[in-house]
Amino acid sequence: MSTPNRVYIARLAGVAVFDPNGDQVGRVRDAVARMRSNQRPPEVVGLVAEMPMRRRIFLSINRITSIDPDAVVLGSGTLNLRRFSKRPNELLVLAEVLDRRVQLEDGPAGSVVDVAMECGRAGEWALTRVAVREQTGRLARRGHLHQVEWDRVRGLGAVGDNRGTANLLAVLEELRPADLANALQDLPDARRNEVAAALDDERLADVLSELPERDQVEILAALDRERAADVLEEMDPDDAADLLNELPPPEQDVLLDLMEPDEADPVRQLLRYASGTAGSVMTSEPVILPPDATVAEALARIREPQLSPAVAAQVFVARSPLTTPTGRYLGMVHFQRLLREPPADLLGGVVVNDIDPLRPTTPLPEITRRMATYDLVAMPVVDRNNRLVGAVTVDDVLDHSLPPDWRDRDAVRAAAAAANEPLDGTDG
Template sequence: MSTPTRVYIARLAGVAVFDPNGDQVGRVRDAVARLRTTNRPPEVVGLVAEMPMRRRIFLSINRVTSLDAEAVVLGTGTLNLRRFEKRPNELLVLQELLDRRVHLDPNGQAGTVVDVAMECRGREWSLSRVAVREQTGRLSRRGHLHQVEWDKVRGLTGFADTRGTANLLAVLEDMRPADLANALQDLPDLRRNEVAAALDDERLADVLSELPEHDQVEILTALGRERAADVLEEMDPDDAADLLNELPAPEQDVLLDLMEPDEADPVRQLLKYTPGTAGSVMTSEPVILPPDATVAEALARIREPQLSPAVAAQVFVSRAPMTTPTGRYLGMVHFQRLLREPPADLLGGIVLNDIDPLRETTPLPEITRRMATYDLVAMPVVDRNNRLVGAVTVDDVLDHSLPRDWRDRDAPAEPLAQPQPDLTAGAAAGEAGTTAVGGTTGEDRTTGGAHG
């Protein structure tokens, strides 16, 4: 292998995985080690890689030809595209060992695992060294970092007490919210709740929006009401309303009362709408400007980084007030039109109003049909007085059109007979659930007793 003989696994997290043709397969999320019945350190049998569409697969270590903190390169063989499932005698190194509280031999010094190295000896990879930071008992000073052999650390296997989250969070910090939500679903419930609670309010709000409803409820409940209300304030009103809809009415009222009034009011309003209508799926905070605003002002507004692409794709124009429900709705201007007009021109001169807005009671199938007909990524929603009350975006439509459990990692997998993604340019598809890499058949983890 053209690779170092010792690699610290936390440094591999998020590293891109490439096939022999140089095409990216996915990104490393963890390493899989097999526990032994002897005193020998666990054998590293492969990596867990996350592919597009948030599927995690197993990559046999025997397929890896190059491995370092810059990239992981696979050799020829067949990739098993079935979703990775950990076996009883296996250990997910980053998920289960980072932040674990252990003791160092021979003096029993307490410490916390911050990384684990795997080492290649001959043709076998095994966990060899552990980076452990001493626990000093002082908040003002970090303990010394020790790198010690695996067998000199006690407490690496077996039941782990409640532990910290700093090192696991450091591994996960660069993930997109959807990918982090996917990673949380792989964790045991207690560990998942610990990691979620350690996120700041804004980051946790983004992640909750990407989780299945039952996971959202469990995490929110574990936070405690005061913290839960803080997180709900950071969520988009429509996402907060969707989450609160999963809770009993008395609990909804308690959390809404704990929220700041200006954050709770739009959520309360959304909760009043009938499920499956425009009112229930819309965002109540689209980009709204008056007709005397300039093109330059509109462009500055949609550049704001907290806006999602769907919300920032158009500006809605109405009379004052500018918060929903607004004054009389006048029309909308797509961002492409803004880019073509002089910066000093007024929105009132370029606004489009030739598409009828949605009503609060418009059902989801009608919304979908109209957005598809006019190739729109968002549509305005008005009340009976023609006041703008919100906008339905394409991501709202998708979220409520897909099966309820589409975000759930435990949902039934798609049939194996369906076409599998091709991981190589021009590679022929292999047997169901596998894809050729370089054209040579390799071992299938699910059909034999050994990995790879």
């Protein structure tokens, strides 16, 4: 194996994994170590890599030919695509050791910030050194850094709740919300709630939108109500309404009352619509501009980074007021049309209104049929007075057309097993 003799595992998180042909097959997400009863440091048996479609697989350490800060390269042979499942005597280093509060032998207490694995003369990899940041009260992260042998650290032998979150968050901070949500599902419930609570409100709101409803409810319930209301304010109104729909009505009312009125009002409106209708799946905050706005103003608006691609794909044109429910709805302009028109032209001159809008009561199958018929990524929703009340986007349709548990990794695995896919597990 062409690789340094000592590798710090936290630095491998997110590193690309390549096959012998130089094609990327995934990214490193963790290392798997096997506990040993003879007081020797745990043996590293492989890495966990995340493949496309969020499938996590096990890579035996014997299949890896090189490890460096930029790439992990596999040797020849067939790649085992069975989903990874941790065995009882195994340890996930990043998920279970990073941030653990430990006691140094004849030394101070601290928290684990990294773990090194080393290759011995026989080619066996083991966890040998631990980087521990000394605790100094509220300035714990600034404490002295100790790098000591594994057997000089007390508190590493069993999985417990004596872990913080700072270093694990540092490893996960670059992940997209969907990937971070996926990583949270692999953590024990208590650890998942702890990490989720340590995220800032906006980040947690994005992650909650990507989690199964069961996990959303459990994480929200673990927060105090004021914090839960703050997080709901950061969510898109339709996502917040979906989450609140999973709670008992009294709890819904408490959280809505704690939210700022201008944030709670659109959520209350969405909660009034029947499930499975346009009103229940739409976003109440599409891009809306008046007819006397210019093409240049519209292009500037859809470039705003907080807009999702589906929402930014078109501008809806309406009379004032421009917040939903608006004045009279006039039509919409797709961003491709905006790119073709002179920047100084007015939206009223390029608006398209030859497709009938949806009504709040339009059922989901009809929405899907019409969007597919006209190749649209979004459709307007208007009330009986032709006021724009929201827009249904293609991601809304997909989210509500898939099975309710499509984000639940356990449910997906069960479905795969029922379809006679290979069983989960390591190949080592």
